[in-house]
Amino acid sequence: MNTENNSHETDGDYTTGDAFDDRYVSVNDYTGEGYDLVNGEKTDVIANEKFAEIEEAMKAFFLEEYKTEVIVHNVVGNMDGATVFVESVGEPHFHTYAMIGIDVKEEKIMTESIWTQDSQVEQGIFSGLLAMIMDEEFAALDAFTDQIAEKYPVVGLRQEAINNVKATAYTTPYYFVQPMALDEEMDRLNDMYFNNPDINKEELKKAFDKENYDSEKLFFSIQFYMSEKDLVPDQDLFEKIVNEFSELEEAPRGNYRILLHDNNINKLSANGGQDNSLREKSIIK
Numbered sequence: 212m213n214t215e216n217n218s219h220e221t222d223g224d225y226t227t228g229d230a231f232d233d234r235y236v237s238v239n240d241y242t243g244e245g246y247d248l249v250n251g252e253k254t255d256v257i258a259n260e261k262f263a264e265i266e267e268a269m270k271a272f273f274l275e276e277y278k279t280e281v282i283v284h285n286v287v288g289n290m291d292g293a294t295v296f297v298e299s300v301g302e303p304h305f306h307t308y309a310m311i312g313i314d315v316k317e318e319k320i321m322t323e324s325i326w327t328q329d330s331q332v333e334q335g336i337f338s339g340l341l342a343m344i345m346d347e348e349f350a351a352l353d354a355f356t357d358q359i360a361e362k363y364p365v366v367g368l369r370q371e372a373i374n375n376v377k378a379t380a381y382t383t384p385y386y387f388v389q390p391m392a393l394d395e396e397m398d399r400l401n402d403m404y405f406n407n408p409d410i411n412k413e414e415l416k417k418a419f420d421k422e423n424y425d426s427e428k429l430f431f432s433i434q435f436y437m438s439e440k441d442l443v444p445d446q447d448l449f450e451k452i453v454n455e456f457s458e459l460e461e462a463p464r465g466n467y468r469i470l471l472h473d474n475n476i477n478k479l480s481a482n483g484g485q486d487n488s489l490r491e492k493s494i495i496k
Contacts, residue, residue, distance in 0.1 A: 255293070283296075292310055296375060305380050334380050334397065341419075344419050352386065356383070368384045393429060426466060429465040436473070438474065444489045452471065469491040
C-alpha cells in the first residue's frame, strides 16, 4: 500500500504504447472505481458487503488510537483482509488508510484485527498540522495551482478519487505533502495533538519554527494532467509552469517535484505516471 500510494506517486508507473489498454481512463472521469490490490478478489466482495461493520470499527479505531474522527470512504480487498481509505474530519486534515482482517472461510470481519503501516498515519497527522501552522503559505500554494489550472489546459484529480483511493497525507487535487524525514518535529507536534486534539493554530505556531526546519526533508509533489483526452504533455507548457512556480515566493519551504501527465490515469493503481510524463525532480524553496 505504501508503494501504491507513495512511491508510485513520485516514481511513476510507466507504460509503453503497446501496454496501453483499458486499464487507463480519463482523469476527468476517474473516481477510484477499478482500484485493485493483489489477491483481493474474495476479500473485496466480503468487505463491500459488510462495509457498515468495517466503517464502525474503523471510526472507533482512529478515535482510540489517534484521537481523530474520520470519514470512511472506501474499502478494497487485499490478501489478508481489506484496505480502508479514510479522511480526517476538520483539522488536522489528511487522507490515510488502515487495514482490517477478514476470515474468508467464515466471511467474518475481524474487528479486533486492525493495523496501520509504520508512520503512515503519523505522517498524515503531521502534514495536517503543518498545514495549520503554515496556513498562509499553503493558501499561496493553493492559489498558485488553481491559477495554473485556470490559465492553462490542465486539471487535477477529482475529489472523489482522492477520497476513495489516495492515502497521501495532506492532499489536494493538485498536490500532496510527505513529511517523512522530519522525525523529531513530527513526534513532538503529534504528541501535542494527541494530548490535546482540540489544539488550535496559535498554539501550534508557537511550538514550531517554520523558518528553521530542514526544507529539503519536507516533500511536495505537484501533479497536473492535460485537460483533454487527446492532449499529450507539452514541454513548453511544462516549462512555463515550472518557471512560474520557481518565482513563487510565498509557498511553504520544502522540496518540490512537479509533474505533468497526459489525461490518462491507471484505474488499478490510481497513478498517472507514464513514459510521456514530464518531471522536474527537485526545486528547493
